[in-house]
Amino acid sequence: MAAVTNFDLFEDLFNFIKNPEVTISDVIKEHGGSSLYIPSYKTTIRNDEICEEYKKRQGEKRLTKKLSKHYDLSEAQILLITKHLREPSSLF
Template structure:
């Protein structure tokens, strides 16, 4: 069983408040007094998007440069984000 992350907690909160029948009183009763961390785009969704695109286009010439320009990151940052995917693909 993996550890519960801040993203997991936020997703639970978001699903609860997104329900059509949820009102302010229900939210306060369920979550009142708790502190919620809203994950940053760059450490969750952006990196997942980069990995997905990397895996889809793996082997394409200039892929790291293309991704660095698209996401306004350095090539080194793209390499860090895709490190595990690159290592996994090089094992086979």
């Protein structure tokens, strides 16, 4: 099972509040006291693009270095963004 990301939590809140039957009281009961971080559009889309490109080109020599140059990020940032693609999923 993949780790729950901040984006997943934000998406859950978004889906909850877009229901027309949900009241402000419902939102407070369900999410009250939570710290809310709204990810930037640019970063979210960029990370999705990096993951897609990484999947297409997986196995290519020096791929992390190439992606880091293309997206003007460090190799460590590319590795962090693509970490879930390299780790085997576990049921436990």
